[in-house]
Amino acid sequence: MWLRLPFGDELRAELGSPRRSRRLGSSPRSRVWRVELPEATVVVKQIVDGPDADERYAREVAALRLAARAEIPVVPALLATDPGERVLVLEHLDHRRPASDWIVDYAAALARLHATARPEDVGALPRWQGPNQSDIESFLRLARALEVPVTFGVSGELTDLVNRLDQAAGHALLHGDPCPGNDLHTATGIRFIDFEQASLGSGLMELAYLRIGFPTCWCVTSASEPLLERAEHAYRKEWRTVTGSEAQDGLADACAGWLLRGDALVERARRESTDHLARIPHRDWKWGTATARQRLVHRLGVVGQMTADHTSLSGVSSLSTAMRQRMLARWPALKPVPTKRP
16 A cells, blocks of 8 residues: 655755655564655654554654764664654665674674663663563473473572563663664664664673574574674673773573563564463464574573573573473474574
8 A cells, every 4th residue: 555755844844855765664563765865865764553652763763862872883873853753764774795704793783882871861761671470480381381390499590580680780772672684784884773672771681682592583593602702702892892891791691581581482563462482382383584492492402501500590501401302302393593694
């Protein structure tokens, strides 16, 4: 269906009248156009109506303005806005095919993005929300459904984990969905787009994406250990360079937190609707590059290994390893998640 380009009189007075426009692909939550103006080609994004549309628009505008502080650009320039229509006009950037070791530069850019927020920005965006007691209960029910014994103490470990994540220090600017496709690899570096879920919190929650397999994303990838180490080193080095301080420890906690979240097995439109972990024993489903069971097996393996030497999560490590082994035994045709992004 034809849709009117939302480029009103105020935008025309500020930027000029559009000459040509072309609709681009986007999520169902937004509409995006590439537009030729007298002085430049731009991207026009409109947040679609919905119960949280105003909030998503406000988050994106706030995040782009905070991120614009970076000395090395990490986002497209925000050229103009029309709050009444929930429209943003952004710098147009050409995306190039990422290199095979793309996660290294990605991680450094992510650190620069995270570092743009300051302590005084608290309140400019919502605080990051981690897993809760309901997620713990769902995860333990899944273990029992898979006929994996839950040893004494695991529930307490998970409760302590959730509390640590809830109290994790940090005021980093978190993208909210830093996935392949939301990163533009340009001639001048990586820029991030689509900040509708942006928040403030610990940067480790998004650095964990590299190991745990991009949990909110259609595109799951699993990098080799040497590549992961290079990427995590790049993140920490860049954070140190920009902030003058060391990045926090706690990556194992962050990965374990993503394991608990059943909503990270489905696309955003289907989240907060049902217990998705409870569906795993009965059916599998495809989302993007992997199925739900593939995603979960990958995350169980990562957490089992990362927490093996953590006394605070030793029971979680054993349980994760056992659940992974049971899933592979029950569904032997399950393949590892992809090693390369599309």
